[in-house]
Amino acid sequence: MGMDVSVLEFGDGHAARVARPRQVADVEAAVAALGLRGQRPVLVVVGGAAGLDEGGKERLFILFSHALVPVAVARRAVVVDGGTDSGVMQLLGRARAASGASFPLVGVAAEKKVIVPGDGGELADRAPLESNHSHFVLVPGSSWGDESPWLSWVATEIAGSAPSATVLINGGEIAFQDVAHSLEADRPVLVIAGTGRTADRIAAAVDGDHTDEQAAQLADSPLVTAVSWAEDPAAVRVGLKELMEPGALRSPPLQIMPDGFLDPPHPDPLVGLVGAASMQHRHLVTAGMMQGDQLPPAVEDRAA
DSSP: OOOOEEEEEOSSSOEEEEEOOOSGGGHHHHHHHTTOOSSOOEEEEEEOOTTOOHHHHHHHHHHIIIIIHHHHHHHTOEEEEOOBSSHHHHHHHHHHHHHTOOSOEEEEEEGGGEEOTTOOSOOTTOEEBOTTOSEEEEESOSSTTTTHHHHHHHHHHHHTTSOEEEEEESOOHHHHHHHHHHHHTTOOEEEEETSOHHHHHHHHHHTTOOSOHHHHHHHTSTTEEEEETTSOHHHHHHHHHHHTSTTOOOOSOOEEOTTSOEESOOOHHHHHHHHHHHHHHHHHHHHHHHHTOOOOGGGHHHHO
């Protein structure tokens, strides 16, 4: 049975195709139904923009416009992110639109945490989808971060044997999960130092500061590199180009099994890191919603 695909009309002249896989085994069919299957280079963008002032967000927009977007265009890549109209996803969608680029921009989001055009009823604690995305994959989930492994699986399915890389900007606790899942998928990660929070913690560990155990476990991978955004955007562009070259540095491949586990198993510390981050963000979400607070920093990556 084929995967059902529908069209989301945003009412502003923008429309996007959406697929809704229900289990890991459906990812292949979802990617094929969206017309994205077939050994295509992939850039995964994760993180957030919490704590950045307007000047910082403008710099980030320029970084996307002069580094990430040109690399995506040159490599004919597909770009995958969390899809909501917030933080880096909002800025990336707007940078793509402003440049007139047409590369596929795929948002992967937990269905019960986003607002889909035409939704009615109670929509508290949900985030709208970003209208400049060309495709969405809405996956099962009712908590921020439930989409994290799916984002990686979708990127892996689209890329096949083609090069892929993850870019980390700022970010909260979910960003740790996103980086860990990229490493599990044998995907190199470029950390943009100077953007704050998780990115700076991992970048410091890459530079040899191992006092932050959570960051050090990830930074210990040869797949993780860091570059400062204080440099000209060209430095980031060069870093991305190098990671997107065929034959770029990779660790031994890991296969994702239908039940979501790894074959061969990943070293225990990284698996533990993913689990701990997941438990922490779930606890914070629950506490925040019960108290009526704003979303805590751990979930700002997708919803801020």
